[in-house]
Amino acid sequence: MIADERTAELARNLQAVRSRIERACADAGREPATLIVVTKFFGAADVHRLAGLGVRDVGENRDQEASDKQAECMDLDLIWHFIGQLQTNKAKSVVRYADLIHTVDRRSLVTALDKAAARLDKVQDVLIQVNLDPQVRPERGGIDPAELDALVEHVQQAASLRLRGVMGVGPLGEDPAPAFARLAQAAADVRRAQPAADVISAGMSSDLEVAVAYGATHLRIGTAVMGSRPTVGYRRSKGGKNNEGEAQ
Numbered sequence: 001m002i003a004d005e006r007t008a009e010l011a012r013n014l015q016a017v018r019s020r021i022e023r024a025c026a027d028a029g030r031e032p033a034t035l036i037v038v039t040k041f042f043g044a045a046d047v048h049r050l051a052g053l054g055v056r057d058v059g060e061n062r063d064q065e066a067s068d069k070q071a072e073c074m075d076l077d078l079i080w081h082f083i084g085q086l087q088t089n090k091a092k093s094v095v096r097y098a099d100l101i102h103t104v105d106r107r108s109l110v111t112a113l114d115k116a117a118a119r120l121d122k123v124q125d126v127l128i129q130v131n132l133d134p135q136v137r138p139e140r141g142g143i144d145p146a147e148l149d150a151l152v153e154h155v156q157q158a159a160s161l162r163l164r165g166v167m168g169v170g171p172l173g174e175d176p177a178p179a180f181a182r183l184a185q186a187a188a189d190v191r192r193a194q195p196a197a198d199v200i201s202a203g204m205s206s207d208l209e210v211a212v213a214y215g216a217t218h219l220r221i222g223t224a225v226m227g228s229r230p231t232v233g234y235r236r237s238k239g240g241k242n243n244e245g246e247a248q
């Protein structure tokens with residue numbers, strides 16, 4: 001385990017986030033929700049630090065970055081979550097390393113992921129992303145809740161995909177509660193079609209308590225653990241060095 005100042009910072013942040021989650025789950029009378037630490041923009045060295053601190057679930061939102069980083073973390077026993085908007089031409093790449101893909105939101109993507117998973121002889125776990133904006137905004141990803149049932153059926157027909165639940169991103173600059181209530185409704189609709197699909201991925205650094213109150217089972221936490229994201233993007237480390245310079 002790496003013992004340096006950055007590790008100490010991550011340890012402090014993790015402790016604070018874990019106690020927020022514990023308190024929120026206790027208030028809701030629920031089992032502890034799973035913490036996914038969103039490591040986008042931060043290098044593989046930080047992922048190693050997190051693993052040393054007991055983190056098991058990490059989240060990434062861009063294929064190139066995630067695939068490079070995962071290759072540098074083969075020695076770690078981690079669960080990789082893909083949480084970003086996904087183009088169909090990236091399906092083949094993402095199924096190689098993602099344990100759970102949170103952002104399935106259209107038929108063409110279902111078809112592409114199913115084909116890619118079949119080619120690897122893999123059953124790919126997926127969530128359907130539901131758009132939670134009061135007026136559906138396609139550029140933010142997620143299916144219109146009105147079209148959810150049809151997409152659920154499509155995923156169920158995909159032999160190499162396994163539907164595990166739903167995912168949502170709280171609307172920008174609005175009260176997250178009504179949005180997470182809509183997601184809870186969508187989750188109930190999905191469970192009616194597929195009872196074992198009990199995952200609700202919702203809640204970020206600023207709204208995790210509200211998400212837990214509305215049933216979130218998986219929380220995607222970036223900033224509150226990692227600190228502010230750097231403006232310079234992640235670049236693959238060269239020659240075994242990490243990219244800390246860029247990632248702070």
Ligand SMILES: *Cc1c(COP(=O)(O)O)cnc(C)c1O
Pocket residue numbers: 038040061083084169203204205206220221222223224
């Ligand atoms: C970046 C990201 C998060 C984490 O957001 P924070 O506010 O930094 O906690 C969660 N979900 C998705 C889809 C993201 O892209």
